[in-house]
Amino acid sequence: MSRIKVAIVEDDAEFRQRFARIVQDSEQLELVGTADTARTGYALIERKLADIYLVDLGLPDENGINLIRRIAASQPNAAVMVVTVFGDDDHVVRSIQAGATGYLLKDALPEEMVGCIRALYEGGSPVSPVIARRVLSLFRSTAPAPGPSAPNPLTQRETEVLTLVAKGLSFAEIGASLEISQFTVIAHVRKIYQKLAVHSRGEAVFEARQMGLLR
């Protein structure tokens, strides 16, 4: 089994080294590069080496969101994990909207971190109850708005999944509760991530039009 290729964009040397060490220590992972600024980050992603990118948002020269957007646009087969302190801030949702499909807590234990990266690589996307609630309220708030803003794009099943995630249930328990397989639940979650990203792009276009940038 080939190793999962991981690249790290993180300005804090302490964390960068910690993440690098965990990746290097793991038999399942392979470190293909690190960057400490957005500029070096762009150079890193140009080489298209990694399967998984760990990206911190608070880079000294530029917001990591643009980096995530670039990766999502140029490397559909790669996945982005945003690095976050608590996993419940708005940055996570905005990163997901930019194209990230997972997030990593800065204090994650080595085994947790490896597990997360593996899960993401295998197509799973982690969703914490807090993120699920944020996403639900995000779509709920846009739902009744008429006009170019799209109606709630989530299906009823996807909403049910998110609601159960928000209550702290595991994917297995959600599957049992909804009488579907755990993998179907994971597929729903992936779909939700995609919709979140598409939705945000639609909104970006709408906003651009509003601002007169697009005709």
Next chain:
Amino acid sequence: MTPRALLLALTLLLCSGWPAAGAQTASTHHDTVETLRNARVLVEPYQDTLTPPDPTNPQWRDTPTAERQLNPSLQLMRVWFAFQFQVHDPVDQPWALLLTRLYSGGTVFLNGLPVGEVASSSPVAQANWLRPHQFTLAITGLRQGTNTLLVAVPSRYGQIGIGLPSVGPQDLIQPLYERRHFWEYTVALVSVWLLMVAAFCLLAIWLWRRQEVLYGLFGLAILAWGIRTIHHVWTVIPLSLWVAWRTVYYAATGFGVVLLCMFVLRAGGLRWRWAERLTLAYAAIGPLATLLLGGRFEFWEVPWYAGAIALIGITAVITWYRAATRRTTRALALTLPASTVFIAFLHDYIVKANAGALDHMYIAHAVAPMVVLIMCLVMLVRFVQSLNRVEGINHELEQRVRAREAELHANHESLLRMELRQASSAERQRIMQDMHDGLGSQLLSSLAMVERGGAGQHEVAQVLRECIDDMRLVLDALSPDDCDLLSALGTLRYRMAPRLAAAGIALEWQIDSAQDSLELEPRHALAVLRIVQEGIANVFKHSRATRLSVHIATTADALRIDLQDNGCGFAQSRTRSGDIPPSGHGLTHMRRRAAAMGAELDIASATDGTRISLRKPLVLGYPLLAG
């Protein structure tokens, strides 16, 4: 000049205009209209047949025309008046005879031929024509030289007279007749209607507002005046009703006068109970005596009137005195009714008592509308004044209410602001206390541990992790967009699950809750979260358990959380790394936190596992500002 004063002046002008207009008519065409001052009179018992008596009858007497013939028996008599007048020039138009006081009706003959008849007193009726009569004297009936007029008057009054007859060309007599007819009849008719309508309105007001006694008094007074004035328009009265009608008439006159006086005095703020009762009793004498004596009261009528006139005179003097001392428009206005009525009554009294000398008409009925007018004005002013006062009071009241409302609103606002400030400051204090007791002391103790050099990397990492976990709980509990404990517990579970899995502990998580969310005060939510987290931490730190079951149940009035593991219990617990045993700080903290939020905490530990049960009673609704 205020509008009120203007109105008053107008009224005065109107009033003064009336008698003046009447006076003018008397002097017009004096030269060509002849007043017949001398007559011959013959009194005979009443007979059904009307035959002019023989001019040579020795009972004919010469007399001044205006002088009344006495009829002490009050029997129905027929009095014959004969006059002579001269026609010198050839007559080219009809002449006319004006009889001003043919009150009992009668028949007129010119040169022996009848020229007119007015329904007269008879054995079955009593005539009461308080108005003038005009008889046309045709050209063909007049002679050059001496003409003789003969007037037959059937009457049962004690004094019988016809006033001063006037004779002359009809176009000169006609205006005299019309003027007098207007003042004696038309005005009386108008008065009756006016007084009745005004009385009705005033009494209606009084009935609705019984405390407005003045309206009632005045209404009754003018009702009496209205009834009395019917006397001027009801001409031929069946004899069977005569005494009854006279009784009503005297009652109306007496009470009309007394009530008017009472009204005027009370309106001026004077009220003498005994005087009022005495005068009312005096007023009652007239009608009562009429009932007792019948027509005979006619002989005492004049002195009785004199008493009433004296009453009005006294009242008038009092009102004038008040007006002089008070000097208000109102007091001045109140002098008018009593004075006017006094003058009118005095005039009528003189006419009645000494009719021979005067050919005047009665005027009391004509001043009634004027009195009503003045008094209505006084009432109106009073009404408008009280309306203004009420409106002023209302306005002031409204303003006061509005000011009070604004004040209350401001108070309420500041109270609310203060409460919010207190609440948020209390909340801030709690969080600070929390940071101080929890994170702060944990960080300090780990700092001491590191500085002592006795701490290995593992210990330091563990302490810091605990700090971070605690901070996460604080953030979860204080999260501004949801105060939902169930969500926060879900987050806690999500966070702990990988660690439990890594430690080889199977987690069974069960929620029995009818509702989707459970709102708690942030500090209580935090306490619950800490107890649960502490419980879970104990399990994988000390218990060597392989299974942990967390059961969360909510009912309408309580929250219950049970943590059950299959570990070795506290007694056997020996930590992997020699930590403080859980019966120490950890459990103490849990108990203290439960007590602080009014919850029960049961800890049962045995060799085959430990059970921690938390039961917290719920208050209905979320007490936002509860201390």
